[in-house]
Amino acid sequence: MSIIYSESSGENAISENVPRTPGLQSNEDGTSTTSTSSTVRCLDKSTSTENSASEEFVSNLRVPQHTVDQETESACGPNLLPRDSLNLLENCLPQPDIDSNYDVLNVENVDSHMNFSSDSSEDSSEDEISLDEDLGKWVNQFNIPHNAVRDLLAKLRPYHSTLPKDPRTLLKTKTDYNIVNLAGGSYYHFGTENSILVELQSNPELDIAAVQNVTLQLNIDGLPLFKSSNAQFWPILARTVQPYNSKPFIIGIFLGEHKPTNVQEFLQAYVAEINVICESGIKVPETNHIIGIEISCVICDTPARAFVKQVKGHSGYYGCDKCVQRGFYINHRITFPDTRANLRTDVQFDEMIHEEHHIGRSPFMDTPIGMVSQFPLDYMHLVCLGVMKRLLWLWTKGPVSVRQGRQFISCISRRLADITPYVPREFLRKGRSLNDLDRWKATEYRNFLVYTGPVILKGILPTDMYNHFKIFNIAIYCLANALFYRHYLNFAHELLVAFVDQFGHLYGEDQYVYNVHGLVHLADDVARFGELDNYSSFPFESYLGQLKKLVRKPNAPLQQVIRRLSEKKAKFVQSMYIPLSGSVKKKHNNGPRVNEYQLYGQYQEITLTNMFISIKRGDNCILSGEKVGLVRNILSPSEDSLERIFVVQWFRGGQSCFYCDPLHSSDLRIFKVFHLNDHVSTIQMRDISSKCVLLPYRDQYVAIPLMHSFF
Numbered sequence: 045m046s047i048i049y050s051e052s053s054g055e056n057a058i059s060e061n062v063p064r065t066p067g068l069q070s071n072e073d074g075t076s077t078t079s080t081s082s083t084v085r086c087l088d089k090s091t092s093t094e095n096s097a098s099e100e101f102v103s104n105l106r107v108p109q110h111t112v113d114q115e116t117e118s119a120c121g122p123n124l125l126p127r128d129s130l131n132l133l134e135n136c137l138p139q140p141d142i143d144s145n146y147d148v149l150n151v152e153n154v155d156s157h158m159n160f161s162s163d164s165s166e167d168s169s170e171d172e173i174s175l176d177e178d179l180g181k182w183v184n185q186f187n188i189p190h191n192a193v194r195d196l197l198a199k200l201r202p203y204h205s206t207l208p209k210d211p212r213t214l215l216k217t218k219t220d221y222n223i224v225n226l227a228g229g230s231y232y233h234f235g236t237e238n239s240i241l242v243e244l245q246s247n248p249e250l251d252i253a254a255v256q257n258v259t260l261q262l263n264i265d266g267l268p269l270f271k272s273s274n275a276q277f278w279p280i281l282a283r284t285v286q287p288y289n290s291k292p293f294i295i296g297i298f299l300g301e302h303k304p305t306n307v308q309e310f311l312q313a314y315v316a317e318i319n320v321i322c323e324s325g326i327k328v329p330e331t332n333h334i335i336g337i338e339i340s341c342v343i344c345d346t347p348a349r350a351f352v353k354q355v356k357g358h359s360g361y362y363g364c365d366k367c368v369q370r371g372f373y374i375n376h377r378i379t380f381p382d383t384r385a386n387l388r389t390d391v392q393f394d395e396m397i398h399e400e401h402h403i404g405r406s407p408f409m410d411t412p413i414g415m416v417s418q419f420p421l422d423y424m425h426l427v428c429l430g431v432m433k434r435l436l437w438l439w440t441k442g443p444v445s446v447r448q449g450r451q452f453i454s455c456i457s458r459r460l461a462d463i464t465p466y467v468p469r470e471f472l473r474k475g476r477s478l479n480d481l482d483r484w485k486a487t488e489y490r491n492f493l494v495y496t497g498p499v500i501l502k503g504i505l506p507t508d509m510y511n512h513f514k515i516f517n518i519a520i521y522c523l524a525n526a527l528f529y530r531h532y533l534n535f536a537h538e539l540l541v542a543f544v545d546q547f548g549h550l551y552g553e554d555q556y557v558y559n560v561h562g563l564v565h566l567a568d569d570v571a572r573f574g575e576l577d578n579y580s581s582f583p584f585e586s587y588l589g590q591l592k593k594l595v596r597k598p599n600a601p602l603q604q605v606i607r608r609l610s611e612k613k614a615k616f617v618q619s620m621y622i623p624l625s626g627s628v629k630k631k632h633n634n635g636p637r638v639n640e641y642q643l644y645g646q647y648q649e650i651t652l653t654n655m656f657i658s659i660k661r662g663d664n665c666i667l668s669g670e671k672v673g674l675v676r677n678i679l680s681p682s683e684d685s686l687e688r689i690f691v692v693q694w695f696r697g698g699q700s701c702f703y704c705d706p707l708h709s710s711d712l713r714i715f716k717v718f719h720l721n722d723h724v725s726t727i728q729m730r731d732i733s734s735k736c737v738l739l740p741y742r743d744q745y746v747a748i749p750l751m752h753s754f755f
């Protein structure tokens with residue numbers, strides 16, 4: 045069994061300013077202690093209060109009490125927006141006269157988290173192309189129906205006689221394909237080797253002759269097609285994670301009125317190919333050299349994972365993928381209260397030692413893929429749509445003993461609205477009211493959990509629940525952070541075990557459900573595959589959404605997808621190219637200028653590979669070392685220049701921690717800030733450590749580094 049350990053940049057790893065042992069630890073006498081080390085002093089008056097409150101939380105882990113935080117205000121507390129200080133802050137400098145309206149992000153142009161490089165025609169770097177190629181690209185980009193294309197071609201042909209009459213000729217639509225009937229539906233196989241080669245060949249930045257090995261992630265999931273019928277796709281997807289992170293691509297697709305009735309039939313062609321390419325590699329036609337193929341992991345939601353592994357589902361007594369405990373039936377659900385049960389192993393799975401866990405033989409057992417170790421629990425479904433959604437549901441609609449009432453909902457909703465102007469472009473959605481909770485997307489739950497929740501809930505949620513949520517937030521922030529996760533792996537694991545242990549005490553013994561319990565296994569997967577977003581369903585879900593849009597009418601959806609994808613492969617090679625220096629846009633003349641760079645052009649925004657920075661609120665907060673500041677202008681000799689200068693107004697020294705337990709927030713580069721300097725200074729792009737979310741908090745602000753923007 046081959047296990048692929050994800051590489052990450054370790055150069056910037058935290059060292060001395062990390063607790064030697066996790067902040068939450070049990071002494072031999074059973075009491076708990078907290079870590080106190082930090083490189084940043086906590087200067088605010090609330091530090092001692094927070095420390096004692098936190099210590100009380102730790103010592104009270106076993107006896108939760110529903111007391112409201114001392115900071116809780118009578119109604120909703122002081123407005124989260126420090127309006128006076130905001131004005132002060134924003135008025136410290138003459139502001140450029142720039143339209144304050146926020147750009148509405150075209151979600152279609154952005155990958156699941158923060159890939160600004162995809163799908164944008166403006167980023168394209170290709171050389172001159174012909175009219176029909178250009179038209180084909182446009183048709184695919186905007187998903188233009190064929191009858192409209194046919195009409196357009198008829199109008200253009202008198203002026204451009206070389207254009208074809210038929211849109212299928214223009215788009216090189218595949219008209220010869222072999223759909224087979226299997227597993228109670230129909231199936232088309234694009235082919236693993238072919239799909240990998242198309243992906244590699246479509247990357248203009250890749251020197252394919254230099255590629256020796258490719259590592260793949262696989263994904264299998266169901267995709268309902270129409271509300272009015274049971275028709276559903278079961279696409280088999282993959283993406284490369286070495287030598288680069290690609291967008292997902294399709295290998296095979298099943299169409300039926302239900303999921304495939306026979307998993308062996310469904311995956312037969314796929315598994316056979318996996319075995320061949322893992323054994324022999326794939327041959328590149330242009331160079332005749334062989335590229336070795338490895339499988340990193342298979343990413344699925346819980347029902348799909350149980351289906352392809354042929355094991356009991358999350359509602360089975362032996363439903364945990366990772367440990368052998370027998371669940372308990374409480375209030376019509378299966379619960380898994382044991383956080384330290386014996387773990388399953390690949391060998392035990394292959395030998396089917398725990399018979400009660402299996403419902404059949406998985407076709408993946410005939411591949412080199414580890415049936416336990418290489419089927420990670422998915423962050424998007426388990427954490428965001430699982431536990432975070434459950435917590436919000438418990439607080440708003442749960443049993444009377446834990447529900448927080450209408451005032452809580454209106455208060456949180458108001459705070460969510462208040463922070464809207466501070467939401468960075470990477471969030472995709474600006475945050476909706478708790479009244480719209482049923483319509484929240486996975487990214488909204490993620491943003492609430494990782495960034496906004498701790499600020500929004502503080503002072504409103506009862507202290508025991510808030511502190512419980514906070515350790516969940518910190519653990520996930522650590523595990524989702526490319527810079528921190530290795531260092532905090534054990535710490536985050538202990539936090540999650542404490543969080544799960546307490547979940548039942550706070551919210552009821554019937555809440556130890558599969559998703560909540562699964563958190564205790566999360567750190568093991570992170571150790572194997574890297575930070576949480578490195579192996580999540582987010583990019584695959586994004587692709588499935590695009591796949592669904594290819595179906596324009598109910599008739600023959602499988603044929604439609606095959607044709608549309610063949611057109612995209614022929615015409616719509618997506619560029620991943622963004623210059624190392626970033627792409628500057630929106631030239632202006634409003635300053636502030638700096639004498640040294642008088643002749644440089646001024647720009648409002650810059651798109652980098654891993655972040656978007658603008659001089660507008662929400663996208664202008666950056667971290668450099670441990671200094672937080674606001675970008676006031678972006679200077680460059682020209683759009684093509686490698687030199688980018690950022691004019692920054694820094695927050696004054698004395699930045700303090702937002703929390704000090706179970707570790708100092710400054711250890712995670714999270715700071716409370718307030719006073720801005722009166723003057724600006726300049727830094728180079730290489731001096732930026734990360735972009736931050738800057739959230740108003742009482743009369744101050746909390747700066748939280750965006751996890752994927754670390755340099």
Ligand SMILES: [Zn+2]
Pocket residue numbers: 364365366367368380385561562565
């Ligand atoms: Zn388990």
